[in-house]
Amino acid sequence: MTGIDLDLLRKGNRRTLAKAITLAESKLDSHRSQAQKILEQILPDTGNSIRIGVTGIPGVGKSTFIESFGLHLIAQGKKVAVLAVDPSSPIAGGSILADKTRMEELSRNNNAFIRPSPSGGALGGVAQKTRETMLLCEAAGYDVVLIETVGVGQSEFEVAGMVDFFMVLMLPNAGDELQGLKKGIVELADALVINKADGESLNLAEQTRLHYQNALQLLRHATYWTPKVMTCSARENLAIDDVWQMICDFRSAATEHDDLNSFHAKRAQQNTAWMHHLLHEMLELELKQNPAVHNEIPLLEQQVVAGTITPFTAAKKLMDML
């Protein structure tokens, strides 16, 4: 008994969906194992959305973009879920992502479901909870899942590992905001979207687009998808439809493409990689629950840093304690 009516969930009942997510995010083991049972049962109903990662530093206009983009999708007949991965969000709310007050119109729409970042914890961390929430939203019939991050930490790499399409929002200033973006993120992107391309910034936005276009052409491989660089204005609702069209083009290309990068192969690879990641976390947790090992790790790290012991010997000592 999980107390969750799966048929209601599959019909898209918002209260039921919210309750299921709350179980998955709970700190209580009993709640989380209930959530696992639910996930096992709804697994055949998942996977039918397109999963889109959206990142960018604060100030780039993520909330405005997601509001505008989400409303556009809903106007096309889609149901849209917005989730956040924000490792910095404190335990009691306060997440700066997926903030309903900043997506006013979207949050009031019946075809949108907005869920702020869960608060850390448990195996797999926020990424695991976000994956579970994504599956629950898919079972509830959401066609598009947007996963939002702030672009300054490790979580972008985690999100790129759970979505079909990864998009970085930029400002029209030709590179300055890269100072804030974590290294390697631009290379992860399937598209760079320069927001705030309106009014007096139009020219600058176009220059910025050309710059990034050149940079990506130089640094990228040829595959079936060359990362796109686009401009849009979420505030003025300009070219938002082009962004969606691009993602549809990507999905067509990726679905037709028959290799390790294809749409389904990528998801399969993401899932097995995540299984191994969780296995590592579980093993490490076991290890750290051994008090002797737990105390020894920082001491051995110090010796490795001081150069009085090799990393190999240090690792071996830890293993021998088991």
Added chain:
Amino acid sequence: MTGIDLDLLRKGNRRTLAKAITLAESKLDSHRSQAQKILEQILPDTGNSIRIGVTGIPGVGKSTFIESFGLHLIAQGKKVAVLAVDPSSPIAGGSILADKTRMEELSRNNNAFIRPSPSGGALGGVAQKTRETMLLCEAAGYDVVLIETVGVGQSEFEVAGMVDFFMVLMLPNAGDELQGLKKGIVELADALVINKADGESLNLAEQTRLHYQNALQLLRHATYWTPKVMTCSARENLAIDDVWQMICDFRSAATEHDDLNSFHAKRAQQNTAWMHHLLHEMLELELKQNPAVHNEIPLLEQQVVAGTITPFTAAKKLMDML
């Protein structure tokens, strides 16, 4: 008793060094544990070289570059070790890297020590053996350790994790060879060096340099070191001294710099990361030595791919078997 005279090793005796490396590379546990004892004893004598990774696709002129660069260093009074990380090298020789016949003059020089890639195997794989060989070479008084890879696989990331300076050799053709380089490698580089900048290729090489310079400026963070883009000709011995000067500049900047990216902080971080990597490998090995688990992993992977089980449940099932 390891049969290795450590004083001779410290004096740079080549036969002793070669014997110690052979112990470390051995497939016999007893040999490898002897090697570990040696490493523990020589650890205070290590760390005094500058460790340089050199990568680039076949045809870029790695052997010619290393020959020319190595001889330049020796002319400056340095002792140079050249190691290779080539995961594709078959068990019985045949490595295409650190090939002495392709570095004829260097390989005959008393101040150079060239060692082809070890053949796979054991914990930590080729990367672990290369780390051990690097330490042995440092104890034997080598001032510069060059670690060579082919730029097409995972090993570049491993090498970037064990060197102070990571350099990617390029051809003067403005981006075409990136088709062969693994994604993300250019972003790892502390320098791109465009080789074969001679004769009719001089103009093209300069164009290529400007292109990459622009691309890196757009995609890089500001730190104490902005990755450099240079041209040289190993065959004509042009600007090889500039490459060395650049690395000396890097070392000065990195040594003066007092943060997480500084010279010693980076090495400390590399070593603790490697300790954790080895610990993971050891745990996974333990896991796989459990025959039930070993058989179950591919089955669970299939179910994860088929979408009949979540990655979390799969990982948990494996853990429950222990």
